[in-house]
Amino acid sequence: MQYGKIPGLNKPIARVVQGSTMIGSDLDETKSFALLDKVYALGGNTIDTAHVYSGGNSERIIGRWLQARGLRDKIVIITKGAAPSADRQRITPFDITADLHDSLVRLKTDHVDLYLLHRDDPSQPVEPIIDILNEHRRAGKILAFGGSNWSHQRIEAANAYALANGLEPFVASSPQYGLAEALGEPWPLCLSISGSTASKAREWYVENQLPVLAWSPLASGFFSGRFTRDNLHTFGDREWDRVCVSTYASEPNFQRLDRATALGSEKGLTAAQIALAFALNQPMNIFAVVGSTNIDTFNANVLASEVQLTPQEMDWLDLKSDSR
Numbered sequence: 001m002q003y004g005k006i007p008g009l010n011k012p013i014a015r016v017v018q019g020s021t022m023i024g025s026d027l028d029e030t031k032s033f034a035l036l037d038k039v040y041a042l043g044g045n046t047i048d049t050a051h052v053y054s055g056g057n058s059e060r061i062i063g064r065w066l067q068a069r070g071l072r073d074k075i076v077i078i079t080k081g082a083a084p085s086a087d088r089q090r091i092t093p094f095d096i097t098a099d100l101h102d103s104l105v106r107l108k109t110d111h112v113d114l115y116l117l118h119r120d121d122p123s124q125p126v127e128p129i130i131d132i133l134n135e136h137r138r139a140g141k142i143l144a145f146g147g148s149n150w151s152h153q154r155i156e157a158a159n160a161y162a163l164a165n166g167l168e169p170f171v172a173s174s175p176q177y178g179l180a181e182a183l184g185e186p187w188p189l190c191l192s193i194s195g196s197t198a199s200k201a202r203e204w205y206v207e208n209q210l211p212v213l214a215w216s217p218l219a220s221g222f223f224s225g226r227f228t229r230d231n232l233h234t235f236g237d238r239e240w241d242r243v244c245v246s247t248y249a250s251e252p253n254f255q256r257l258d259r260a261t262a263l264g265s266e267k268g269l270t271a272a273q274i275a276l277a278f279a280l281n282q283p284m285n286i287f288a289v290v291g292s293t294n295i296d297t298f299n300a301n302v303l304a305s306e307v308q309l310t311p312q313e314m315d316w317l318d319l320k321s322d323s324r
Contacts, residue, residue, distance in 0.1 A: 001043030001302055004287060006211050007171040008144030009113055011076050014046040015280060016301045017213060019291030023049070024057025026293065032061045033068070038295040040071065042302060048174075048213065048289045049107075050080035050118055051099045059106035067108045076113045078213070079103045080148050080174075083118035084189060091121040093132035100136060115142040116174055116213075119189040120150045126158040134167045146172035148215070149191040152204040172211040174289065175201075177282075179260065179275045179317060180219035180253045186243040205284045215289045217279040220244040222253065223272040225261075229254055252319060259317050263324075273304035278317055281309045 003012035018039050023032045036047070049058045059079060066072045081099030082090050090099075096117065103112060115136070117129070133145045147155055147170055159169035176182060181195030193201040193212075205212055220243045221227070227235075232249055235241040260271040260278075267274070279288055288305070292298035309317075316324035 002305055004211070004285065006114060006144060008168070009076065011045065011074075011113070013076055013211075013287060014044050015287050015305050016044065016298070017046045017048050017078070017287050017289045018044050018298065019215070019289045020047060020049040020058045020062060021053050021291050022293050024054030024061050029061050029064070033065050035293070035295065035298075036062070036065050037069070039292070039298050040069075040075070042295070042299060044298065044302075045074060046076040046078065046287075048078045048080075048215075050083070051103055052080075052083045052118070056102070056106055059103055063106050063108035072109055077107060077109065078114040078116060079107065079112050080116040080118035084121075089119075089121040089124075091117060091119065091124045091129065093128050096129070096132055097136070100141060104141065111140055112142045113144070114172060115145045116148040116172070117145075117150065118148050120147060120154055120191075121189075122151075122154060126154065127161055130158050130162050130165075130167055130169075134162075137168055144168075144171045146170045146174065146211075146213075148174035148213075149189060150175075151191060152201050155210070156204075170210075172213055173205070174213040174215055176216050177212065177214035177279060177286070178217035178219050179256050179278045180222050180248045181250070182219075182247050183250055184247060186216075186220065186247045202282075202284065206282075209285045212284050212286045213289050214279055214286055217288045218272055218275055218290060219248040219253070222248040223257060223260060223270075223275040225271060255319060256317060259319075263313060263317065267307070269304065269307065270300065273300055273307065274309075274317070276301055276304040277307035277309055278314060280305050281307075281314060 002015040082096045136142050155170050162169040176192040182192040222244050232245050260274040264271050264274040290301050312324045315321040
């Protein structure tokens with residue numbers, strides 16, 4: 001396992017972050033405990049969860065696992081709050097505070113290592129948001145904070161206010177990023193920095209080296225090989241299948257999949273490993289959040305994080321060149 005750093009945290013951060021959308025839904029507590037035990041044994045010390053995952057059961061199970069194993073001081077906990085509800089946007093000091101307090105109880109801890117705002121509402125001013133996050137940081141309830149699905153312009157505005165007022169800034173960002181280009185939002189208010197239209201955002205992240213916790217770098221399973229040009233009609237209403245088909249099943253992405261498969265065959269790797277290596281070889285300060293449901297997949301992702309791709313291979317995979 002390779003590790004990086006995030007300002008404000010004194011623990012190493014695994015470059016392959018274990019996602020947890022499946023914990024408490026697809027995986028019950030027994031299976032979740034077994035998975036987390038094995039992830040930790042392989043060096044996976046960083047877990048990404050959220051207030052809304054599995055109706056709160058993701059955080060609850062992770063909290064019980066941390067308590068049962070006595071590992072709280074060894075694990076980096078990333079959780080997210082203030083996601084919108086079916087009724088309204090919730091990027092307010094009140095909602096941030098309420099969700100954080102829920103998460104602390106569920107996770108059975110007195111602090112979250114990295115707290116991310118799950119969505120943004122650009123109609124809300126950044127000043128009260130930075131103020132309340134700093135209040136919780138001073139109280140020791142969070143060690144550092146950032147935004148998930150926040151544009152780099154909004155992060156820049158928030159951090160400018162923090163700098164001008166002697167406050168702590170956002171230290172990390174979690175957009176969607178990967179080899180496949182998203183066709184749209186898989187869920188409302190999601191933000192991707194993949195593809196040609198987001199090149200300015202990626203340039204900003206390269207220049208500023210703000211840590212990027214890229215979610216869905218494998219495009220919701222698109223690079224698994226399950227999805228082909230001629231079988232898309234066979235997938236039903238299962239959420240992740242629906243998201244994959246509607247968000248990533250385009251001809252350019254199938255061409256990227258073809259190339260990842262071919263390059264992987266030459267290197268003894270899967271298309272998914274090549275796609276993950278593509279993300280982690282970017283010049284951004286990047287970490288990959290991947291929801292491995294079994295230890296073999298997690299181990300494959302760790303191996304992928306050690307793969308070095310040449311600039312020529314990267315351009316070829318991304319359809320920017322026809323030669324490598």
